[in-house]
Amino acid sequence: xxxxxxxxxxxxxxxxxxxxxxxxxxxxxxxxxxxxxxxxxxxxxxxxxxxxxxxxxxxxxxxxxxxxxxxxxxxxxxxxxxxxxxxxxxxxxxxxxxxxxxxxxxxxxxxxxxxxxxxxxxxxxxxxxxxxxxxxxxxxxxxxxxxxxxxxxxxxxxxxxxxxxxxx
Numbered sequence: 001x002x003x004x005x006x007x008x009x010x011x012x013x014x015x016x017x018x019x020x021x022x023x024x025x026x027x028x029x030x031x032x033x034x035x036x037x038x039x040x041x042x043x044x045x046x047x048x049x050x051x052x053x054x055x056x057x058x059x060x061x062x063x064x065x066x067x068x069x070x071x072x073x074x075x076x077x078x079x080x081x082x083x084x085x086x087x088x089x090x091x092x093x094x095x096x097x098x099x100x101x102x103x104x105x106x107x108x109x110x111x112x113x114x115x116x117x118x119x120x121x122x123x124x125x126x127x128x129x130x131x132x133x134x135x136x137x138x139x140x141x142x143x144x145x146x147x148x149x150x151x152x153x154x155x156x157x158x159x160x161x162x163x164x165x166x167x168x
Contacts, residue, residue: 010035076097
């Protein structure tokens with residue numbers, strides 16, 4: 001038989017196992033009987049899996065349970081119960097509570113998304129082409145020729161768009 005799982009909070013042998021899927025990512029929490037009771041897992045009304053998944057927020061919530069959003073009146077208890085916030089100001093108000101949760105959920109605390117093609121400047125297009133050229137060289141070196149062909153086509157498309165946007 002395999003090795004027993006340890007409690008995510010205290011390290012004792014876990015007997016309660018919770019799983020939640022958020023945005024196609026699986027989050028698991030293993031608890032011993034004592035921690036499960038302390039955190040209200042056995043009480044469906046007071047239980048929030050979001051609270052357990054953000055391990056760092058236990059201390060922040062305990063430090064200032066009276067914290068309240070000045071705009072919508074949302075409290076720490078509301079966040080713990082629902083796992084959601086009430087308004088945009090809540091993100092600032094509950095920042096200390098949210099940062100550990102965000103760090104546990106994904107790498108980095110700032111969003112680095114894609115730029116819509118129609119808003120790319122010529123400098124951004126050149127940077128994108130240079131990045132693709134580096135990817136192309138790596139693909140050729142690793143003999144991933146199908147990937148290299150796709151990257152080559154992307155470079156050609158960006159170069160033609162760049163020329164078209166400059167032409168009078």
